[in-house]
Amino acid sequence: MDLSRFPRRRYTPFATPLEFLPNFTKALAASCPGGQGPEVWIKRDDMLGLFPGGNKTRKLEFLVADALAQGADTLVTCGAPQSNHCRITLAAAVKEGLKCRFVIEERVPDSYDVNASGNNFMFRLMGVEAITVVPGGSNMAAAMQKMADEVAALGRKAYIIPGGGSNAIGGLGYVACAQELQQQLFEQGVQIDRVVVGSGSSGTHGGLVAGFLGNHINIPIVGIGVSRDPADQQPLVLKEAQAVCGLLGLDITVRPQDVVCVGGYWQPKYSVPNAAMVEAVQLLARTEGIPLDPVYTGKIMAGLIGLARQGYFKPGEKLLFLHTGGLPSLHAYEAVVLGDPAATR
Numbered sequence: 001m002d003l004s005r006f007p008r009r010r011y012t013p014f015a016t017p018l019e020f021l022p023n024f025t026k027a028l029a030a031s032c033p034g035g036q037g038p039e040v041w042i043k044r045d046d047m048l049g050l051f052p053g054g055n056k057t058r059k060l061e062f063l064v065a066d067a068l069a070q071g072a073d074t075l076v077t078c079g080a081p082q083s084n085h086c087r088i089t090l091a092a093a094v095k096e097g098l099k100c101r102f103v104i105e106e107r108v109p110d111s112y113d114v115n116a117s118g119n120n121f122m123f124r125l126m127g128v129e130a131i132t133v134v135p136g137g138s139n140m141a142a143a144m145q146k147m148a149d150e151v152a153a154l155g156r157k158a159y160i161i162p163g164g165g166s167n168a169i170g171g172l173g174y175v176a177c178a179q180e181l182q183q184q185l186f187e188q189g190v191q192i193d194r195v196v197v198g199s200g201s202s203g204t205h206g207g208l209v210a211g212f213l214g215n216h217i218n219i220p221i222v223g224i225g226v227s228r229d230p231a232d233q234q235p236l237v238l239k240e241a242q243a244v245c246g247l248l249g250l251d252i253t254v255r256p257q258d259v260v261c262v263g264g265y266w267q268p269k270y271s272v273p274n275a276a277m278v279e280a281v282q283l284l285a286r287t288e289g290i291p292l293d294p295v296y297t298g299k300i301m302a303g304l305i306g307l308a309r310q311g312y313f314k315p316g317e318k319l320l321f322l323h324t325g326g327l328p329s330l331h332a333y334e335a336v337v338l339g340d341p342a343a344t345r
């Protein structure tokens with residue numbers, strides 16, 4: 001599959017590491033039926049560029065290249081109060097000499113605090129040009145269009161990036177990741193039986209599905225929902241994967257069985273902590289020294305752990321966990337992840 005005809009900026013000058021997690025594997029097995037669990041590997045997409053990077057870095061390589069090709073001078077995007085996507089988009093804008101504005105959706109009422117730590121702090125540090133806060137459930141596309149019109153009224157040109165950078169162009173970032181992974185598995189001589197990935201705005205999961213199908217990588221992918229259960233999440237990911245295949249000109253029909261979604265680990269609500277997330281964040285930090293974030297990767301790893309304990313994976317099955325980043329928000333939830341019961345709702 002040839003991605004070279006799509007304009008791309010490069011924000012990471014290396015392939016993210018693919019590593020075995022021996023201590024975590026051992027600790028997980030001890031809590032699985034019969035003391036046997038999967039062999040867990042990790043791909044460190046938390047080490048992507050636009051420091052500290054994450055999955056949005058890969059999508060933005062293609063989205064920002066498209067913005068530049070269209071002559072935009074301002075990036076407009078949206079996200080939740082501790083949005084990794086907004087922070088990484090801002091970092092890309094700064095690097096490219098563009099301005100950047102956000103619409104922040106308060107999915108949890110009164111959760112946006114200008115002075116908060118984590119990503120919010122980085123919005124200010126990197127010099128976001130403007131932030132508009134809207135209530136949960138607002139029409140984000142309309143709010144971003146309004147912001148783009150305000151930019152146009154100043155005689156400038158905005159480029160709108162959808163939430164999470166998840167459209168067909170953004171999804172190309174995870175097609176590129178599929179190709180990087182394929183090469184890496186070959187070079188390191190590793191055979192992986194299943195990939196575990198987070199599934200939110202769908203560009204990561206959907207882009208990987210498209211990239212695996214297009215590159216004939218026959219490794220099943222399981223997507224752990226971070227904001228929706230499978231009935232709502234699966235059609236979203238299928239649509240994204242199909243759109244990416246369409247942009248690539250592939251004659252592929254994505255089938256429902258190509259998109260496996262798991263729910264039950266994101267509750268009580270998107271971004272709101274739960275006990276399984278706290279356990280997962282502590283377990284990886286204390287066995288491998290690798291931090292996860294409370295909003296996404298902590299819940300995604302809680303899904304991996306939960307499925308392993310239910311016997312969903314074959315003993316010894318080689319799992320690849322995709323670490324999608326999100327580290328700054330960990331600092332906005334310090335008491336929660338240290339297990340302060342008063343902080344965990």
Ligand SMILES: *Cc1c(COP(=O)(O)O)cnc(C)c1O
Nearest residue numbers: 200201202203204296324325326
């Ligand atoms: C955005 C995000 C996800 C979810 O990825 P989508 O492409 O939106 O589905 C997972 N992990 C982290 C850390 C994120 O910031």
